[in-house]
Amino acid sequence: MAKTTRTVPITQIILDEEIYPRSGVYPKRVSMFAENMRDGFEIDPIEVQIHPDYIEKYRILDGAHRWHAYKEIGATEIPVHIITLDGLDPLLYAAQKxxxxxxxxxxxxxxxxxxxxxxxxxxxxFEIGQAIGRSRQTVDAYIADLRASFQMDLDLKIFRMNRLGISQERIAMRFDALQRTISNHLAKMPELANLLNTDLSRGFTVVQVAEKHGWTEPMVWSLSLEGKDDLERFKELNWGLRTWDLWNWNDCDKRFGDDWPGRIPAQMIAHILYYFSHQGGLVIDPMAGGGVVADTCLAFNRKCWSFDMEDRPDTRPEIEPYFWDFDDLKWPIKGKTKPNLIIFDPPYFKKQSNNYDPDAISGLSKEQYLEFLESFFALAHQNAKKSTRIAFVNADWRDFQNTPADNEIRVNSILINDYLRILNQSGWQETHIFQAPLSSERFKANVVSAMQKKRIIGVTSRYIIISKKK
Ligand SMILES: C[S@@+](CC[C@H](N)C(=O)[O-])C[C@H]1O[C@@H](n2cnc3c(N)ncnc32)[C@H](O)[C@@H]1O
Known part of the structure; x- marks a missing residue:
């Protein structure tokens, strides 16, 4: 903990209720300080920390009454100790003071x-008790319900990751916990699953059971479809199975994956899984976004390890935070584990770039973007088995905005043959190309009419290129 002493304008100091342990201030105490100030007594500087959310503001750690007294006597600048807490909880520090x-x-x-x-x-x-001046047992009683619900929430997260075949070592790392703690949580899994299975066998629907037990729907599907083959799973989920190479759906199935920029339909993932993987196989999703691949893998009994630069530990602990660094590409899995299938759905060049992090690959130039993909494919190739398939999802990128079709410049576009060339250069051989177009209903009528007048051709194409090692 470090401390520097300064004088700062009183307007820069805030009483932040988030870290104020009292229910109010005591007017008598404020008056007493004000009187002492007017009489010229020396007053200890109040303690503040740099406000984490506001620029050039400090929040009070200790000295709320003195701060009120300074305001009462009309002080414009006051002496403060600026404290750097080095990880100490500011609320507990304030309570202790x-x-x-x-x-x-x-x-x-x-x-x-x-x-x-x-x-x-x-x-x-014990730590909380020390700060607030109460015994450990008293604190236990204060927080018993919160602790129980936190533990339950953690159980569910750990079960989900375990069900996706994520190793206990990786789960432990994700929660910064000991592997022993993880296996203690997992020991409760059969008993909890039994409760849900009982409800399912009584005829409750997946939605009802998910709601009652606080599980996600895909997790309940993974239980309710246990022992079924893939075709039965398609039927239960009410998804028709496409037997040809045109895979189109009007919409994403909202039960799987989060609302996410560039979300792809779970039905598409299910088709990739059906044709190019088997139950129990390991799927890697390097840019997982809203988690639709992991959710669909739960319903189809595939293992799935997911990565994305966006970290959402509370809702998507199964997606490990991982940044594919253009300048230093590394594979995030060490050891012998190799995937059976890689489902790679990157940003389609600049499409949605405003909705992704500025460091996402949609921020790269066209040349860099293609170079990134080539390095990525080469790296995936090094870390794949002979039988591994890669399912690469992407769309044509054409310079069509405001440009009549006849005037489009080819060098500005990225078309499917560019991707095929890159895949081939990095050791992969395409085996299938599926057309999975985006619904054209997303174009508004007035936009369509303007495009028609200007002879502009929009992009609804989307392809899934399946490749194998050469
Ligand atoms: C098209 S979205 C994936 C959507 C996902 N399949 C879904 O249906 O929800 C692409 C994802 O790539 C991630 N991404 C882009 N550049 C990245 C990078 N360099 N490293 C890690 N993730 C990246 C973005 O955060 C985004 O979530």
Missing amino acids: AIGPLQLSEEEARTTARRAYENNPRLTS
């Missing part, structure tokens, strides 16, 4: 303990 002159009331202690635990469930009751 507050109990110096006066213990927290029962309600204040309870609320502070609960807020601290909600902010950081890794805190022990």
Whole structure:
């Protein structure tokens, strides 16, 4: 913990309720400080930290009454200690300071303990107790319900990752926990699954069971479809199986994957899984976005390891945060594990670039984008088995905005043959090309009419290129 002393304008100091352990200020205490200030007594500087959310603002860690008193006497600048907490919880630090002159009331202690635990469930009751001046047992009682629901939530996350075949070692790393803790959670899995299976066998629907037990729908599907073959799974999910090379759907099935820019239909994933993988096989999704591949793998009993630069530990712990660095591409899986199938759905060059992180590959120039893909394919090739398939999803990129079809310039576009060339250069051989067009219904009538007048041809193409090692 570091401390620097300065004088700062009082307008830059905020009383942030998030880290204030008391339910209010005591007017008498404020008046006493104000009187001492007017009489010229030396007052200890208040303690603040740089506000994490506002520029050039500080928030009070200790000294709310003094700060009010300074305002009362009309001070414009006040002395402060600026504290760097080095990972210490600011609410608990503030609580520990507050109990110096006066213990927290029962309600204040309870609320502070609960807020601290909600902010950081890794805190022990002992740590919280020390800060708020209560025993470990008292804190246990304050937070018992929160702890139970946190543990349940963690159970479900760990079960999901386990069901996707993610190793205990990777799960432990994801939660920064010991492998022993993970196996303790997993030991509860059969009992919980039994509860759900009982409800399913009583005729409750997947949606009802998911809602009742707080599981995601794909997780309940993974239980309810256990033991079934792939065709039965298609039937149960109410998805027709396409037997030809044109795969089109009007919409994504909302049960699988999150609402995400560039989301692809779970039905498409199911088709790739059906034709090019087997139950129990390992699928890798290098740019997983809204998690539709993992969700569909749950329903089709495939293992799935997913990666994306966007980290959403609360909702999608199964998607490991991973940045494919254009300047230093590395495969995120060490050891002997090799995938049976890689489903690679990157940003389609600039399409959706406004919706992705500025460092995403949609921020690259055309040349860099193609270079990235080539390096990626080469790296995937090195880390694949002889039988591994790669399913590469992409679309034509044409310079069609405001350009009549006849005037489009080929060098500005990226077409399917560019992708095929790159795949071939990096050791892959295409075996199938599926057309899975985007629905043209997304074009608005007035836009279509303007395009027609200007002889512009839009892009609804989307392809899935399946390749094998040469
Ligand atoms: C087309 S989206 C994937 C959509 C996903 N298949 C779905 O249906 O929800 C592409 C994803 O690539 C990720 N991405 C782009 N560049 C990346 C990079 N360099 N490293 C890791 N992820 C990246 C983006 O964050 C985005 O989620």
